[in-house]
Amino acid sequence: MRKISYLLFIFLLVLFSCKRDEPIVIDDHVTTPFKLPNPRYFPTELNIPADNPMTVEGVKLGRYLYYDGRLNGRFHCDSMQSCYSCHQQERGFVSKNSSGKGIGVKGIISPHTVMPHVNLVYRSEPTFAWAGGLATLEDVVKIVFSLDFEFATTHEIAVETINSISIYPPMFKDAFGTEEITIDRIAKAIAQFVRTMISYNSRFDQFVRHEINLTPAEIRGYELFMSEKADCFHCHGEPALLTGSLFMNNAKDSLFAGDDDRFSVTGDPADYGKYFTPSLRNVALRNAFMHDGRFKSLEEVIDHYSHGLVNSPYVDPLMKYVAFGGTQLTESEKADLLAFLNTFTDDQFINNPDFSKPPDLKTGCPD
Ligand code: HEC
Numbered sequence: 001m002r003k004i005s006y007l008l009f010i011f012l013l014v015l016f017s018c019k020r021d022e023p024i025v026i027d028d029h030v031t032t033p034f035k036l037p038n039p040r041y042f043p044t045e046l047n048i049p050a051d052n053p054m055t056v057e058g059v060k061l062g063r064y065l066y067y068d069g070r071l072n073g074r075f076h077c078d079s080m081q082s083c084y085s086c087h088q089q090e091r092g093f094v095s096k097n098s099s100g101k102g103i104g105v106k107g108i109i110s111p112h113t114v115m116p117h118v119n120l121v122y123r124s125e126p127t128f129a130w131a132g133g134l135a136t137l138e139d140v141v142k143i144v145f146s147l148d149f150e151f152a153t154t155h156e157i158a159v160e161t162i163n164s165i166s167i168y169p170p171m172f173k174d175a176f177g178t179e180e181i182t183i184d185r186i187a188k189a190i191a192q193f194v195r196t197m198i199s200y201n202s203r204f205d206q207f208v209r210h211e212i213n214l215t216p217a218e219i220r221g222y223e224l225f226m227s228e229k230a231d232c233f234h235c236h237g238e239p240a241l242l243t244g245s246l247f248m249n250n251a252k253d254s255l256f257a258g259d260d261d262r263f264s265v266t267g268d269p270a271d272y273g274k275y276f277t278p279s280l281r282n283v284a285l286r287n288a289f290m291h292d293g294r295f296k297s298l299e300e301v302i303d304h305y306s307h308g309l310v311n312s313p314y315v316d317p318l319m320k321y322v323a324f325g326g327t328q329l330t331e332s333e334k335a336d337l338l339a340f341l342n343t344f345t346d347d348q349f350i351n352n353p354d355f356s357k358p359p360d361l362k363t364g365c366p367d
């Protein structure tokens, strides 16, 4: 008998320690926990706010809202706009425009290139956008509505519009327990969806996991990337994210207006010319590079680091070759580095149906 109750005790202990699979209860409403993939060599710490746990219902709602052009509070085909209009899955969630910039509903061009949605759930510091300054993904979603170069509307109009579309109130009930639609709930659902966008199956990942070998040129590129010779790893070398997630000045200019860089947020002169170091995942799918899109090809980017560096007192000390104008790679080294950058393209990620427009979402307008 003692043995049985001991076993029962163990059984109950195991049962109650399996928290991960337990339903998540939000205001007495039962939802299903969403399981993120847990690729090894990825950070274990996730950037998920305590008041917005990931649920299957929330992610589903977020996916519909993300792709619904009526989210900007308009019903006419020529003035609707969704997140997808600037963040396109086939491009790794950046814009397909040749400038790399977004064009808002009023035709105003965004001051900066569109940033990709990739592995944002691992962003350790609460800093979003090129200059930082936005603390959470939920904050980013909320600001999209009011920006003139994005949705150019108000939260009230957006909430009213979504509320008037019959599919949504029941989906809010599933996700949050009641049919009430608020801007906070809209932002939470979309942020949940964006947090599911994890890329971990590029050829580079398969190589890291010893599943495939790279070509000799790609291997040579990898060795350059990871060594002082090409000097990329200091800032982009972290294998899961391909960014150290810091703000850096990578020696492009000598004069700084300080109006759109990290300085514009912190007011610290040490931050002149610093921008967020972007992830290089799916980088080959971009049309324009850097916050201002000044480089139009990866070849131009490599030329910049190789012999285009501009010195100033604000250049990051990790730009070790700035005094020499760059790392001075040979043509064949540049070709090898380019071949390696191409291994970051994740075909599974850009074709994953879970990240695409829900097939039954009908807005009555083309995408
Ligand atoms: C008109 C184009 C446009 C639309 C529409 C748009 N975005 Fe963006 N997005 C951008 C641009 C441009 C940036 C870079 C902003 C900057 O720092 O200047 C950006 C940045 C972001 C970032 C920051 C990524 C990072 O790494 O810090 C997130 C997240 C994001 N957008 C999510 C969304 C979501 C969600 C929607 C829909 C609610 C949306 N965007 C709609 C153009 C757009």
Ligand code: HEC
Binding pocket: 230, 231, 232, 233, 234, 235, 236, 247, 248, 249, 250, 275, 276, 277, 278, 279, 280, 283, 286, 288, 289, 290, 291, 292, 298, 301, 302, 305, 316, 318, 319
């Ligand atoms: C000192 C840190 C640092 C080093 C070293 C560095 N980078 Fe960067 N990289 C950055 C920053 C910061 C940006 C964004 C700058 C901006 O937007 O103005 C960037 C941007 C890029 C971009 C553009 C990505 C995009 O989405 O627009 C590419 C590609 C790139 N780097 C590749 C490399 C390669 C290849 C190397 C090695 C040859 C390298 N970087 C070395 C910090 C660095």
